[in-house]
Amino acid sequence: MEIARPYLLFLGDVPDALAAKTAIGIVDWRKDWCIGQVRLEGCAADTGLPDMSVPEGAAAGARTFIIGAVNAGGRLPDHWVASVVEALDAGMDVASGLHVRLRDIPAIRDAAERNGRQLHDVRHSTMSFDTGKGSKRPGKRILAVGTDCSVGKKYTALAMDKAMNERGYNSSFCATGQTGVFISGRGVSLDAVIADFISGAAEWLSPATQEDHWQIIEGQGSLFHPSFAGVTLGLLHGSQPDGFIVCHEPTRTRMRGVETPLPTIQQVIDLTIQCGRLTNPDIRCVGIAVNTAALGDSEALAYLAKIGEQHGLPATDPVRYGMDVFVDKVSAEFGAP
Amino acid sequence: MEIARPYLLFLGDVPDALAAKTAIGIVDWRKDWCIGQVRLEGCAADTGLPDMSVPEGAAAGARTFIIGAVNAGGRLPDHWVASVVEALDAGMDVASGLHVRLRDIPAIRDAAERNGRQLHDVRHSTMSFDTGKGSKRPGKRILAVGTDCSVGKKYTALAMDKAMNERGYNSSFCATGQTGVFISGRGVSLDAVIADFISGAAEWLSPATQEDHWQIIEGQGSLFHPSFAGVTLGLLHGSQPDGFIVCHEPTRTRMRGVETPLPTIQQVIDLTIQCGRLTNPDIRCVGIAVNTAALGDSEALAYLAKIGEQHGLPATDPVRYGMDVFVDKVSAEFGAP
Numbered sequence: 001m002e003i004a005r006p007y008l009l010f011l012g013d014v015p016d017a018l019a020a021k022t023a024i025g026i027v028d029w030r031k032d033w034c035i036g037q038v039r040l041e042g043c044a045a046d047t048g049l050p051d052m053s054v055p056e057g058a059a060a061g062a063r064t065f066i067i068g069a070v071n072a073g074g075r076l077p078d079h080w081v082a083s084v085v086e087a088l089d090a091g092m093d094v095a096s097g098l099h100v101r102l103r104d105i106p107a108i109r110d111a112a113e114r115n116g117r118q119l120h121d122v123r124h125s126t127m128s129f130d131t132g133k134g135s136k137r138p139g140k141r142i143l144a145v146g147t148d149c150s151v152g153k154k155y156t157a158l159a160m161d162k163a164m165n166e167r168g169y170n171s172s173f174c175a176t177g178q179t180g181v182f183i184s185g186r187g188v189s190l191d192a193v194i195a196d197f198i199s200g201a202a203e204w205l206s207p208a209t210q211e212d213h214w215q216i217i218e219g220q221g222s223l224f225h226p227s228f229a230g231v232t233l234g235l236l237h238g239s240q241p242d243g244f245i246v247c248h249e250p251t252r253t254r255m256r257g258v259e260t261p262l263p264t265i266q267q268v269i270d271l272t273i274q275c276g277r278l279t280n281p282d283i284r285c286v287g288i289a290v291n292t293a294a295l296g297d298s299e300a301l302a303y304l305a306k307i308g309e310q311h312g313l314p315a316t317d318p319v320r321y322g323m324d325v326f327v328d329k330v331s332a333e334f335g336a337p
Numbered sequence: 338m339e340i341a342r343p344y345l346l347f348l349g350d351v352p353d354a355l356a357a358k359t360a361i362g363i364v365d366w367r368k369d370w371c372i373g374q375v376r377l378e379g380c381a382a383d384t385g386l387p388d389m390s391v392p393e394g395a396a397a398g399a400r401t402f403i404i405g406a407v408n409a410g411g412r413l414p415d416h417w418v419a420s421v422v423e424a425l426d427a428g429m430d431v432a433s434g435l436h437v438r439l440r441d442i443p444a445i446r447d448a449a450e451r452n453g454r455q456l457h458d459v460r461h462s463t464m465s466f467d468t469g470k471g472s473k474r475p476g477k478r479i480l481a482v483g484t485d486c487s488v489g490k491k492y493t494a495l496a497m498d499k500a501m502n503e504r505g506y507n508s509s510f511c512a513t514g515q516t517g518v519f520i521s522g523r524g525v526s527l528d529a530v531i532a533d534f535i536s537g538a539a540e541w542l543s544p545a546t547q548e549d550h551w552q553i554i555e556g557q558g559s560l561f562h563p564s565f566a567g568v569t570l571g572l573l574h575g576s577q578p579d580g581f582i583v584c585h586e587p588t589r590t591r592m593r594g595v596e597t598p599l600p601t602i603q604q605v606i607d608l609t610i611q612c613g614r615l616t617n618p619d620i621r622c623v624g625i626a627v628n629t630a631a632l633g634d635s636e637a638l639a640y641l642a643k644i645g646e647q648h649g650l651p652a653t654d655p656v657r658y659g660m661d662v663f664v665d666k667v668s669a670e671f672g673a674p
Contacts, residue, residue: 134563134595191533198532198567223570226471226616230535230571237563258471260615274608278597279563 003095003120003185006035008054008062008087009047012080013040014069020045022097023068025179029158033185035062038083045069054083058090064120066182067096074099085111095120097178097189122181125192125201132199132238134279139209140334142286143241144219145272147263149228149256151249153219154180156289156318160245161216163323164330168337171214174206176235180218190220191231198231202238212337214330217241223271224263225255233275240279243286243330244272250303251294265311286333287326288315338464340432340457340522343372345391345399345424346384349417350377351406357382359434360405362516366495370522372399375420382406391420395427401457403519404433411436422448432457434515434526459518462529462538469536469575471616476546477671479623480578481556484605486565486593488586490556491517493626493655497582498553500660501667505674508551511543513572517555527557528568535568539575549674551667554578560608561600562592570612577616580623580667581609587640588631602648623670624663625652 009023017024027034027047036052039045047068052060065087071077076084076098084094084102088111096102102119103109112119142160144153154177161173173180175187193201206215217239221228246268253262269285276283288307292300300317308315314325331337346360354361364371364384373389376382384405389397402424408414413421413435421431421439425448433439439456440446449456479497481490491514498510510517512524530538543552554576558565583605591598606622613620625644629637637654645652651662668674 131564131594134592134597191531193532194528195530195532195535195568195571196528196565199564223612224615226574227468227536228533229574229612229615230567230569231532232567233560233570234532234567237566255471257468260471271611274611275560275566278561278566 003182004063004093005033005185006062007033007064007066007182008035008052008057008092009037009049009066009068010083011037011039011043011045011047011069012071012077013042014045014071017045019071020047020069022070022179022182023047023066026066026068026182029183035060040079040083054086054090058092062092065092065094067094067098070098076100076105081105081107084108088112088115088117091115091117093118093120095122095182097122097182099123122178123189123192125188127188129193129197129200129204131197132203132234134199134237136240136280137208138211140211140214141206141217141239141241142214142243142245142330143217143236143239144247144289145232145236145244145268146219146222146247147224147265147268148222148249148252149225151247152289152291152318153247156245156247157216157218158183159318159323160326163327164214164216167327169214170210170212170337171216174215174217176202176205176218176220190235191228195230198234199238202235206239219247222255223268223275224260226258226260236272236276237279241276241283242280242334243284244276245287245289245326246285247289247291249291265307269311284333285313286329288313289318290315292317292320338457338459338518338523338525340519341400341430342370342522343399344370344401344403344519345372345394345429346374346386346403346405347420348374348376348380348382348384348406349408349414350379351408352381354382356408357384357406359407359516359519360384360403363403363405363519366520372397377416377420391423391427395429399429402429402431404431404435407435413437413442418442418444421445425449425452425454428452428454430455430457432459432519434459434519436460459515460526460529462525464525466530466534466537466541468534469540469571471536471574473577473617474545475548477548477551478543478554478576478578479551479580479582479667480554480573480576481584482569482573482581482605482609483556483559483584484561484599484602485559485586485589486562488584489626489628489655490584493582493584494553494555495520496655496660497663500664501551501553504664506551507547507549507674508553511552511554513539513542513555513557527572528565532567535571536575539572543576556584559592560605560612561597563595563597573609573613574616578613578620579617579671580621581613582624582626582663583622584626584628586628602644606648621670622650623666624650626655627652629654629657
């Protein structure tokens with residue numbers, strides 16, 4: 001799935017920024033891929049991009065209309081359909097990360113057929129994958145893993161890709177979730193793949209590349225999350241990382257959405273190495289990324305120093321203190337670019 | 338997915354018994370659910386059931402026409418379609434474990450609609466599951482796990498269910514693969530579920546039951562298979578077994594279909610306990626089931642004695658030497674029925 005650029009971002013009339021976090025995430029990381037935003041009357045979210053109508057976006061060269069906002073329930077409200085049809089009639093493809101499939105809405109399916117345009121339902125894979133092979137392939141890979149879901153794995157992978165590029169490494173970001181797919185322009189929502197093909201899809205996502213190229217792979221779930229650990233393990237085996245970063249949120253005590261207690265960082269390091277060795281015997285942890293948003297500055301720094309020392313690894317908050325310590329570690333372990 | 342009984346088994350015109358292994362498996366375990374077999378001219382497989390035409394099967398009360406044979410490629414040959422349509426017109430549902438979907442064949446879909454009958458594509462889940470919750474639920478569970486794929490996990494689970502019933506336990510078999518679904522009349526092909534719902538589907542398969550009821554759950558894949566370990570881990574978390582049986586084939590050196598070496602039995606025991614504790618802290622191994630078909634009798638007995646002693650666990654070949662040692666172990670660990 002390759003999504004044509006540039007993008008025109010549709011925000012609908014959502015009541016707050018949280019509901020437009022997909023669009024905001026795209027602008028955070030790939031502002032130069034975006035031409036503008038389309039907002040309906042009453043929209044309270046704003047990406048900071050120029051407001052434009054659908055025809056104005058088309059005239060400016062937009063090739064894909066991205067539904068960058070989500071309604072309660074993941075549905076597409078009836079009053080958003082006209083904008084989607086307008087975009088198709090203006091010659092754009094349409095991409096959505098909603099639960100509902102664009103092609104299941106007759107007016108949208110008809111408009112896509114009429115105009116010969118593509119509908120990208122990134123949450124619903126229509127691709128066929130091979131089963132995973134487990135063979136070592138050329139290139140270097142870093143995977144973000146977590147003590148839980150929603151602890152900053154996507155942000156960490158994107159920030160690591162950016163930091164490594166800035167330090168002269170040849171790196172690229174590999175998306176495994178919806179927003180990540182829009183940010184990379186390619187990828188698959190790994191949790192939407194048929195179970196037999198999880199590791200095969202992960203192998204497709206991070207294919208053989210030059211030996212000095214680093215693929216920085218967005219993580220999913222946690223090996224310790226009873227709902228999603230299967231996805232996490234298939235991703236670990238398929239991405240055969242050389243290095244991994246453990247992402248952690250220190251105020252959380254239970255896994256997201258269930259009663260299971262949070263594992264320790266050390267448990268995550270140990271099980272990731274134990275399982276990851278199946279497809280990469282040299283797997284090692286290169287750092288601990290902590291979301292310290294709930295802590296004051298001195299508290300955050302003290303916490304990072306403490307867990308860094310405990311585990312003998314660099315620890316940082318990617319948002320607050322940058323990624324340099326992780327890139328230093330990669331350089332020490334695997335060599336300078 | 339509940340499949341109405343009794344069954345009429347369709348063998349087509351397959352050239353050998355291997356191609357009819359689904360039908361033969363059903364007859365091995367649930368002969369009393371089967372009314373007869375339908376064979377086309379040239380069929381070289383035989384389940385031993387009475388041969389009959391589709392109308393004869395319908396007259397004898399058959400409620401589901403099971404496609405119990407597989408053609409090369411998992412397709413449904415054109416010259417089998419007429420028999421399927423005939424079964425639908427005679428008032429039967431139709432069930433298939435083929436890769437192709439019955440409902441994607443227009444003549445079959447039309448006949449099902451015309452007659453108001455169900456089409457069960459057990460390899461393609463159309464069910465919605467919740468994500469796994471991970472909470473401990475009433476009842477007792479045993480899961481078959483393996484050092485590899487295709488090492489006898491289905492056979493072991495079915496034999497354990499039978500042996501426990503014979504020894505007075507209240508037990509039932511829970512299917513996670515196609516043939517198993519036909520044998521239990523219920524279930525889902527776990528490898529066909531969307532990745533996000535693996536453990537949720539496993540929870541649905543082995544729901545809360547009476548405290549003294551044992552669910553014996555068919556395993557899938559291996560935690561050490563780089564293609565399928567995600568399915569295996571989701572199944573382990575979702576089925577939260579009290580006991581597990583490790584299935585092993587002693588002559589194999591590499592995992593099926595890949596270059597990965599086989600793990601040791603001890604590695605499988607250790608990782609299964611380590612990961613299984615997430616949803617059942619009391620998980621333990623209750624035995625080792627070995628496919629000794631490649632060994633002579635004295636060699637097989639010596640091998641079983643050796644690995645039994647090495648691991649401090651009962652070891653048997655379910656086909657050759659029965660399941661009594663495993664039921665003894667369950668009785669010692671969890672109490673008599």
